[in-house]
Amino acid sequence: MLPATTGRPLRIGIGGMAIESSQFCPHRSTYDDFRVTRGRELLDRYTWTRSDGDLSGTVEWVPLVHAVAVPGGPVERATYDRIRSELTDRIRESGPLDGLVHDIHGAMSVVGLDDAEADLTGAVRAATGPATLISAAMDLHGNVSRRFAEHLDLLTAHRMAPHEDAWETRERAARNLVARLISGKGRPHRAWVQIPVLLPGEKTSTRLEPAASLYGRLAAVEALDGIVDAALWVGYAWADEERCRAAVVVTGDDPGLALDQAGALARAYWDARRDFTFVGPxxxxxxxxxxxxxxxxxxxxxxxxxxxxxxxxxxxxxxxxxxxxxxxxxxxxxxxxxxxxxxxxxxxxxxxxxxxxxxxxxxxxxxxxxxxxxxxxxxxxxxxxxxxxxxxxxxxxxxxxxxxxxxxxxxxxxxxxxxxxxxxxxxxxxxxxxxxxxxxxxxxxxxxxxxxxxxxxxxxxxxxxxxxxxxxxxQDLLRLGHHRIRRPLYPFDDEDFDAPDLTPQLL
Known part of the structure; x- marks a missing residue:
């Protein structure tokens, strides 16, 4: 179905830069570490861009540039600048876009930058302009700062660790964006809250409790009338920045309901913080x-x-x-x-x-x-x-x-x-x-x-x-030597930890 407001296929760009970067790793990620795709090769990464798919005729997919690397050390600044410049240049050269699928990880570190995803996403927003809706697909080990999230209209994350649903997450981000554009409803409300907990991924596998139940709640929240998506991030423990902590974002048209659900998820995560255990002996x-x-x-x-x-x-x-x-x-x-x-x-x-x-x-x-x-x-x-x-x-x-x-x-x-x-x-x-x-x-x-x-x-x-x-x-975070994370933060601070303010904010 074509959007009633235009009568033409939607023009939706696809691009991004994805890597998970440990700031405690001496390796440095360079341009040669990335697989960079453009054009048809980029579109072929996804099943939902196929010409015979159910979105055919509804969407004109516009391939920009996508760069992805195996996790490693922080990205060299020249590599980051090169990829960011190509992505934003291609956005500007593509002509007006109705939407953009921002395919990222969420735990990228760049030498000399704080909050690299916020920097990248801010540059993408500046290139698209305010009218383009941006939908981000992320790993649940990403760090979601307010500065980052406020540039986005929709954002979602994996709900499984190991990430057996990685491609499903990307498709959900794309389909949520298409549905939003067809509806003509514009930018939804996003209820965002960070939780002062930072755990290694091996303690937060969704094969085990409490992560299994916490992540199991998300689909039910998403199904509520007035809600578009619910996402929970455990954060990335091997970076050393203020943004490193768990987060919840609930997206929807009912701001009160989004705030209530985001707050409930955040409180449940906080209450379960001591129940997380390693995924194996x-x-x-x-x-x-x-x-x-x-x-x-x-x-x-x-x-x-x-x-x-x-x-x-x-x-x-x-x-x-x-x-x-x-x-x-x-x-x-x-x-x-x-x-x-x-x-x-x-x-x-x-x-x-x-x-x-x-x-x-x-x-x-x-x-x-x-x-x-x-x-x-x-x-x-x-x-x-x-x-x-x-x-x-x-x-x-x-x-x-x-x-x-x-x-x-x-x-x-x-x-x-x-x-x-x-x-x-x-x-x-x-x-x-x-x-x-x-x-x-x-x-x-x-x-x-x-x-x-x-x-x-x-x-x-x-x-x-x-x-x-x-x-x-x-896995023993306390022996790594974090010194830039925002304190107090569990498990770095456990005794005499005052109850945190988990009141969500509307972005």
Whole structure:
């Protein structure tokens, strides 16, 4: 159905910049870390832009530019400025837009900037002008400041962690925008409130309570007459800015109802703050390795959570490799372990130069982190090159995410019972296909640089443990050294914490 006010298809732009950035990670994200799409390639990221879809004839989708990277360290300022300038230039060159789908993450940090999403979204609003409705799709680990939210007309976030609904969230943002424009109702009310709680994502999985029930309430709130959307963000714990905290936004045409529902959600989250627990059993590295070796469950998965690249870790810490080889059963080969995803391009090059079957002595890890803190030194590894893979022989890029392309060249080195997969680029291992020619089911232990297990790994694991390891996304927030967050903030301040003012504000 065409909007009655115009009688023509809606012109809706699509663009954005998405990355999750740990300010405790020594890595710096550059332009080469981003997958940048434009034109037809950008539209092909989404199912709802298809010419044969139910929105065909209603909307003319206008591809702008979209840049997305695997989480990492803060974005270099020149990279950010380059992408922001292209996005805003393309908005201005596109002609008048009725709406814009702002496809972002919400936890981007940029060197030299506070509240990077607010800066980006303010520039987008300046380029579109006030008449264009902007609808943002976000990760629930984003940080939603007032300065950021006030530039938007609609905003929504994932309702699942792990984010099995990521593409559904983007489609909801787009469909809410289209429905709003067709209705001619204009900008809705947005009831916004922040909650002084900041928790790591591994304590807020929607597989468990209380997050399961809190996020389970959102669809019912959205279904109320007069409400358009309800969203809850847990925030991003590995940035160190005032905006870092949980938030609620309820969007609707009934301002009183939106305020009431936002307040109720915020109070429920605050009341449950001490009930959040880690998504799985935890321990330090040595404890987790010992329990896994002793267990009959195979394969037994361990999360090297502090160096998780999909949360913003550098992915180059050899700490867990050292602890694996310190265990006698693994060092001797009586038990086997596969440890994928240790980033070290120089070590990969040395393995390729040596060739399959060669014995090599390498100093692995620390290519970003060496010297930046404890546990960052390279590890001296002597072993046999047991696998080499060129780019393209691993699974290939997944839809819409860049750097899930196998991490460039990869080399596997085996010492005793431990095989480590070295990568040229920071890369996650979330599915069996990501392991390439090495089958994780062939090993007793699989130790992955990840936090909570993604669905395929979760289904694969006969048992698993979350190792509370050091790194740029350390789960123990109190040992990271935040100093710019706004206090008081749970769990940094727990005793004598006065009841916070959770009164929502209309934007």
């Amino acid at each position: 935890t321990g330090d590295a040595d404890d987790c390795i010992a329990r896994a070796v002793a267990s009959p469950a195979r394969p037994f998965l361990i999360s090297d959570s502090g160096d998780n690249p999909t949360a913003g870790g550098a992915g180059d810490l050899a700490y867990m490799l050292g602890r694996l080889l310190a265990h006698e059963d693994l060092a001797s080969g009586r038990r086997t372990a596969l440890h994928p995803g240790l980033t070290d391009p120089a070590a990969v090059a040395a393995c390729f130069a040596a060739g399959p079957g060669a014995e090599v002595t390498l100093h692995v890890g620390g290519c970003f982190s060496a010297g930046t803190g404890p546990h960052t030194a390279p590890y001296e590894l002597t072993g046999t090159v047991t696998a080499l893979e060129e780019p393209g022989t691993a699974p290939g890029a997944r839809r819409g995410n860049p750097a899930y392309d196998g991490g460039g060249r990869r080399a596997a080195v085996t010492r005793g019972g431990v095989t480590v997969i070295l990568t040229e680029r920071r890369t996650p291992f979330h599915t069996r296909a990501d392991f390439g020619s090495l089958d994780p089911l062939d090993y007793d232990l699989v130790v992955v640089k990840i936090g909570y297990l993604e669905p395929e790994l979760y289904a694969m694991a006969a048992d698993w443990l979350l190792a509370l390891t050091p790194g740029g996304v350390d």
